Amino acid sequence: MFEIFTSIGLGWSVALVLAVLFVLAYEFINGFHDTANAVATVIYTKAMPANLAVVSSALFNFAGVLLGGLGVAYAIVHLLPVDSLLGMDSTQGLLMVFSLLFSAIIWNLGTWYFGIPASSSHTLIGSIMGVGGAFAWIHNQPILHGINLTKATQIMLSLIISPTLGFVLAGIFLLLMKFIWAKHKIHRTPDEQFQINGKRHPPFWARVSLIASAMGVSFAHGSNDGQKGIGLVMLVLICMAPAYFALDMSTQSYDLARTQDANRRIMAIYSRNQAVISDLVDVKAKVDASDTLLSHCSAQTVLPAMSSLDRRLEQVNSFQDMTIEERREVRRLLLCIDDTARKVAKLELPAKELSSLAKWRKDLTKPTEYAPLWVIVAIATALGCGTLVGWRRIVYTVGEKIGSSGMTYSQGIAAQVTAAVSIGIASVTGMPVSTTHILSSAVAGTMVANRSGLQSQTIKQILLAWVLTLPITMLLSACVFILANTLWG
Numbered sequence: 001m002f003e004i005f006t007s008i009g010l011g012w013s014v015a016l017v018l019a020v021l022f023v024l025a026y027e028f029i030n031g032f033h034d035t036a037n038a039v040a041t042v043i044y045t046k047a048m049p050a051n052l053a054v055v056s057s058a059l060f061n062f063a064g065v066l067l068g069g070l071g072v073a074y075a076i077v078h079l080l081p082v083d084s085l086l087g088m089d090s091t092q093g094l095l096m097v098f099s100l101l102f103s104a105i106i107w108n109l110g111t112w113y114f115g116i117p118a119s120s121s122h123t124l125i126g127s128i129m130g131v132g133g134a135f136a137w138i139h140n141q142p143i144l145h146g147i148n149l150t151k152a153t154q155i156m157l158s159l160i161i162s163p164t165l166g167f168v169l170a171g172i173f174l175l176l177m178k179f180i181w182a183k184h185k186i187h188r189t190p191d192e193q194f195q196i197n198g199k200r201h202p203p204f205w206a207r208v209s210l211i212a213s214a215m216g217v218s219f220a221h222g223s224n225d226g227q228k229g230i231g232l233v234m235l236v237l238i239c240m241a242p243a244y245f246a247l248d249m250s251t252q253s254y255d256l257a258r259t260q261d262a263n264r265r266i267m268a269i270y271s272r273n274q275a276v277i278s279d280l281v282d283v284k285a286k287v288d289a290s291d292t293l294l295s296h297c298s299a300q301t302v303l304p305a306m307s308s309l310d311r312r313l314e315q316v317n318s319f320q321d322m323t324i325e326e327r328r329e330v331r332r333l334l335l336c337i338d339d340t341a342r343k344v345a346k347l348e349l350p351a352k353e354l355s356s357l358a359k360w361r362k363d364l365t366k367p368t369e370y371a372p373l374w375v376i377v378a379i380a381t382a383l384g385c386g387t388l389v390g391w392r393r394i395v396y397t398v399g400e401k402i403g404s405s406g407m408t409y410s411q412g413i414a415a416q417v418t419a420a421v422s423i424g425i426a427s428v429t430g431m432p433v434s435t436t437h438i439l440s441s442a443v444a445g446t447m448v449a450n451r452s453g454l455q456s457q458t459i460k461q462i463l464l465a466w467v468l469t470l471p472i473t474m475l476l477s478a479c480v481f482i483l484a485n486t487l488w489g
Helices: 003-008 010-044 050-067 071-077 082-087 090-113 120-138 149-180 190-197 204-240 253-272 302-314 324-344 351-365 373-387 392-401 409-428 435-449 456-488
Strands: none
Touching: 010 050, 010 090, 010 120, 010 204, 010 373, 010 409, 010 435, 050 204, 050 373, 071 120, 071 204, 071 409, 090 120, 090 204, 090 456, 120 149, 120 204, 120 435, 120 456, 149 409, 149 435, 204 373, 204 409, 204 435, 253 302, 253 324, 253 351, 302 324, 324 351, 409 435, 435 456
């Protein structure tokens, strides 16, 4: 790995290290900013001592990153359109990463300082969309061309729907518990429990449920938010050291053959369904024997790209046999081919064809959608360490400032179980969601179901942060990127 630094020079080596450190700093801040939500209820209800809860949460966050996969990581990366990724040089890629991370870190620190449960997911997504729009503007294109609107819409729907479901489901869950265990001591607050028997700790099974669900939220948070950091690190490495990271250099000849086979099978699917896919794939496009560089991805270029990829893979046994520019070009070809396949998958093809297309896409993208183990461990460590500090501000807000009265043990259980399940499902399906908004909404849902009422001032602050996060981070990251590109681009 250290030979990377000798090949890219001192200046780029320093920039590469700083860029990776910026990503790790973002994840560290994410740790104490978002993970406080995971332990807020378990600490407030006295189910666990604060220090033990935070350390345990850090460990489960670490495990979540290691075992969470990469679906969310590349959902974040794909917020930038394929043409932006194709046209971006190393310098612009570096400036883009620094700009979006600067914006995300500044907003995260500001909302944490004031104890506002704002979303790191919103922050990161807004920052990425901002630099994408600025990249398009710099190249005299419409701003929206710099944002993958389809992916952005999917993610925004996920970010809107998930807290709404959290609010409703947590409230229903609490009502169900109150129906089954009416007048049970799990419906007491810690202060009410203290007045009755001199102890603030919840009953045994309530305590077990609170601890288990809190660790579930921590694991789910690691698997979802940790992947965002992995995606950012990979974006940095691919832009600045393409010789080593544009493609998975550990790919064996067998894997290369699978990628080539997947490419051919997708071409066969297109051939069988020409009438349906004609708007997305120009089936009459000229496919010749030349390997011209791909400058943009369109209906006219995708079949020539597939043919070019097939020829390039035919000539080598591994990516080690390719030059740096050939590796970057193969990555461009794979991105273009997969982007078109993703769009084709939304058409009304026969069910068998759609199933086959999904299967071959996984083999096709395997060389590009990967992460070295050291990247995953570094992000897991940064997120876990961040969990250990700075949690008190958010815990106080979630425990006492959302509802008009203190949180009961049953409310804590309902909110945490709802959040853990919701975030876990999102991670499995590869959709980034906000731990902050899901848990805060779930707590609010239990307060309403318990007829406790809500503190309007806190709810206004959370909603205001929700509304302002995207436009502010988009504007900030765009301005920083344009300024940096003017000075150093």
